[in-house]
Amino acid sequence: VSRLDIIELIERKRDGGTLTPDELRQVVAAYTAGSVPDYQMAALLMAVFLRGFDNDELVPWTEAMLHSGDVLDLGRVAAPKVDKHSTGGVGDKVSIPLAPLVAACGVAVPMMSGRGLGHTGGTLDKLESIPGFRTRLEPAEFTRIVERHGLVLAGQSETLVPADRMLYALRDATGTVPSVPLIASSIMSKKLAEDLDGLVLDVKVGAGAFMPDEASARHLAETMVDLGAGHGTPVQALLTDMDQPLGQSVGNANEMAESLDVLAGEGPADVVEVTFRLGTEMLLVAGVAGDRDEARRLLADARDSGRAMEKLTDVIAAQGGDPRVAADRSLLPHAPHHHEVTASRAGYVAACDAHDVGVAAVRLGAGRSRKEDDVDPSVGIDVLAKRGDEVESGTPLARVAYRDPDRLAAALPLLERAWRLAEEAPDPVPLVLGRVG
Amino acid sequence: VSRLDIIELIERKRDGGTLTPDELRQVVAAYTAGSVPDYQMAALLMAVFLRGFDNDELVPWTEAMLHSGDVLDLGRVAAPKVDKHSTGGVGDKVSIPLAPLVAACGVAVPMMSGRGLGHTGGTLDKLESIPGFRTRLEPAEFTRIVERHGLVLAGQSETLVPADRMLYALRDATGTVPSVPLIASSIMSKKLAEDLDGLVLDVKVGAGAFMPDEASARHLAETMVDLGAGHGTPVQALLTDMDQPLGQSVGNANEMAESLDVLAGEGPADVVEVTFRLGTEMLLVAGVAGDRDEARRLLADARDSGRAMEKLTDVIAAQGGDPRVAADRSLLPHAPHHHEVTASRAGYVAACDAHDVGVAAVRLGAGRSRKEDDVDPSVGIDVLAKRGDEVESGTPLARVAYRDPDRLAAALPLLERAWRLAEEAPDPVPLVLGRVG
Numbered sequence: 001v002s003r004l005d006i007i008e009l010i011e012r013k014r015d016g017g018t019l020t021p022d023e024l025r026q027v028v029a030a031y032t033a034g035s036v037p038d039y040q041m042a043a044l045l046m047a048v049f050l051r052g053f054d055n056d057e058l059v060p061w062t063e064a065m066l067h068s069g070d071v072l073d074l075g076r077v078a079a080p081k082v083d084k085h086s087t088g089g090v091g092d093k094v095s096i097p098l099a100p101l102v103a104a105c106g107v108a109v110p111m112m113s114g115r116g117l118g119h120t121g122g123t124l125d126k127l128e129s130i131p132g133f134r135t136r137l138e139p140a141e142f143t144r145i146v147e148r149h150g151l152v153l154a155g156q157s158e159t160l161v162p163a164d165r166m167l168y169a170l171r172d173a174t175g176t177v178p179s180v181p182l183i184a185s186s187i188m189s190k191k192l193a194e195d196l197d198g199l200v201l202d203v204k205v206g207a208g209a210f211m212p213d214e215a216s217a218r219h220l221a222e223t224m225v226d227l228g229a230g231h232g233t234p235v236q237a238l239l240t241d242m243d244q245p246l247g248q249s250v251g252n253a254n255e256m257a258e259s260l261d262v263l264a265g266e267g268p269a270d271v272v273e274v275t276f277r278l279g280t281e282m283l284l285v286a287g288v289a290g291d292r293d294e295a296r297r298l299l300a301d302a303r304d305s306g307r308a309m310e311k312l313t314d315v316i317a318a319q320g321g322d323p324r325v326a327a328d329r330s331l332l333p334h335a336p337h338h339h340e341v342t343a344s345r346a347g348y349v350a351a352c353d354a355h356d357v358g359v360a361a362v363r364l365g366a367g368r369s370r371k372e373d374d375v376d377p378s379v380g381i382d383v384l385a386k387r388g389d390e391v392e393s394g395t396p397l398a399r400v401a402y403r404d405p406d407r408l409a410a411a412l413p414l415l416e417r418a419w420r421l422a423e424e425a426p427d428p429v430p431l432v433l434g435r436v437g
Numbered sequence: 438v439s440r441l442d443i444i445e446l447i448e449r450k451r452d453g454g455t456l457t458p459d460e461l462r463q464v465v466a467a468y469t470a471g472s473v474p475d476y477q478m479a480a481l482l483m484a485v486f487l488r489g490f491d492n493d494e495l496v497p498w499t500e501a502m503l504h505s506g507d508v509l510d511l512g513r514v515a516a517p518k519v520d521k522h523s524t525g526g527v528g529d530k531v532s533i534p535l536a537p538l539v540a541a542c543g544v545a546v547p548m549m550s551g552r553g554l555g556h557t558g559g560t561l562d563k564l565e566s567i568p569g570f571r572t573r574l575e576p577a578e579f580t581r582i583v584e585r586h587g588l589v590l591a592g593q594s595e596t597l598v599p600a601d602r603m604l605y606a607l608r609d610a611t612g613t614v615p616s617v618p619l620i621a622s623s624i625m626s627k628k629l630a631e632d633l634d635g636l637v638l639d640v641k642v643g644a645g646a647f648m649p650d651e652a653s654a655r656h657l658a659e660t661m662v663d664l665g666a667g668h669g670t671p672v673q674a675l676l677t678d679m680d681q682p683l684g685q686s687v688g689n690a691n692e693m694a695e696s697l698d699v700l701a702g703e704g705p706a707d708v709v710e711v712t713f714r715l716g717t718e719m720l721l722v723a724g725v726a727g728d729r730d731e732a733r734r735l736l737a738d739a740r741d742s743g744r745a746m747e748k749l750t751d752v753i754a755a756q757g758g759d760p761r762v763a764a765d766r767s768l769l770p771h772a773p774h775h776h777e778v779t780a781s782r783a784g785y786v787a788a789c790d791a792h793d794v795g796v797a798a799v800r801l802g803a804g805r806s807r808k809e810d811d812v813d814p815s816v817g818i819d820v821l822a823k824r825g826d827e828v829e830s831g832t833p834l835a836r837v838a839y840r841d842p843d844r845l846a847a848a849l850p851l852l853e854r855a856w857r858l859a860e861e862a863p864d865p866v867p868l869v870l871g872r873v874g
Contacts, residue, residue, distance in 0.1 A: 008612075037476075039476045042475075043482065047487070173474075
């Protein structure tokens, strides 16, 4: 694309027009190659943000991103290959128990996860609370582990979808992140580069999600399902509640421990339920179960037999981690100090704002304010009162594990406002709000 | 403005919000200083393009541009200082006869002009067809000439409004040129940096103008008049027709010759009329004439007495040019070859598309396809049949002065389609469509 061509494309999108598949492919290729500068792509991204992409534009744009680098070849994995992606939330550790549960049912799960972003946690950060665990794998090692164990838990390879790394960094600096087509193409280009037979999406909705309302979450889910269909990969999406944190733990080591609880047949009911609902979709999309009842039975058996825990333990060992954490949680890092946040009066918990709790966790050191920050795996928040719970004045709402008193002081104002108490018990909110696919 | 602040400002404008005066000043200052990168400014410009600026935003934005570099100090010029700016057209040589006419009436005219842009011509290129004439003056020389002669005809100083040079280059590369607030702030920041007592704007409307319709031209005119008022500088704007080229000549040396014709009491009626209408506004805004009749009498006397021609001759000499061109047009460059475009049938000229004629002139070499191109001052087009003229089959429509037969061949298809002939005479179109201020 010459300099003049890209200007013409920017102008057309700016005026609400449509770019052709060939034009979109050329723009992505030229940007990745460095011949379209950041400032022209920034103008185009803002025009896309405000004017949108139609489906005939989004499919070739996403495909061009997908083919901007290497694509995995898992041809030697005989089992159906299915991954899960969450749009991100607070306390969302579901990937960690889910992946071994599904793998123990005979589905290959080549899981590529991300780090914490903004107020949301990241699966990689949680996994790295296991002493020695490596999430950065070369493609050959990634492939070898999934071929051997049917499961791998790693970060995105540097060689996959370089266009997304470049575009994401530019969007982050130019106010063009929360756009449905740009989010959908970012997620789907990475997932489709994993050589999957199916994909399940957990699209979070509510205060702690990037999509605050159900309508926009549904639109994002539909857009991603359509992109999967355009690529020939079956995609199922669930819309799940993220108004309050998922489960009890928000942090890294504490979320890892809660994940192990789920595999041990314990853990908070909401984490177990979201894990089983997503696992059911994964088994169905893989063709391993014929219906939902069978899928839940298979998942329960994988858990209750200990096969799922064994699968995770094997993969922890294969990725350099200490497999004894499965039996001994004291091997996970622990923060030196604790603080309780208590209810100032009696009532029912009407809301526990997931965004506030997420930001509080970042301030404690469980997430990053800047990309170059280190995460402290030991700090975090245990949420002790959830929506609908009745509390007395003085009842603990949260237990905070912290290292630095200044960081605790920065986190507390958010925790002190996160719980909203009411006279009446709130109406129950379903955990799974809908299904798209 | 820190990195995070600018993102928040981009997001707010993207979502249709308003930036505060202080924020706008900081963004322009930080961009000019290099601490806001091009890609963030590109995203902000696209958001402004699609969301607009309200007047409370546009005034501080323009003032911040104006103060991004030096501002002229013409404090030693006793006469009222008034300039004219045209939004650009085809055959628009009006500045050249207008400035000395007004200066000869006792108004100081510190005129800063531009070069050809796209299909439109530029006053600087036309002036440089005079052998030896220098349009690039140091600020001290610019000031000295206007102090001495009450007239100077120069390019924009490098030290004035650097923010506009940076923003214009970025807009040119990012599809964000044709935006009313961005055009208005670009023009007005430069004009208000000239230390003027008044400004007259010629906002062109029609096929050969950047504003194709009267409504958008009027909106631009109103925006610029408001910016002048915000700064305390009286501004008057005329909306004038640019559906067909102005006058007969389109090029550089031929437009210079036509400008001299006007000062000699000749020249095409439309050029004379636009010159006198704009001159009238300049004398009124300067307070040199009490009403329009008096202004026209003063201008006619400045012309008929020869004082205006003498003023121009003096300034040509002061800026290094050969003053003998005033009496001897053969000193201007002439192209070696000529070609006539003739009517293919009888009829009335219903339209002569100024955009087509302008692009044809660029292809001949009278303008630039790329910024680094040289202009050939000798080539150009004489428009021999204008709207309303009756022609026979074979009547000359245009006389093309050219050097390179390949360039003639590239220009001819545009000239062959530029004239639209009809059975009936078209309704007359007024030359001045309206007045704002």
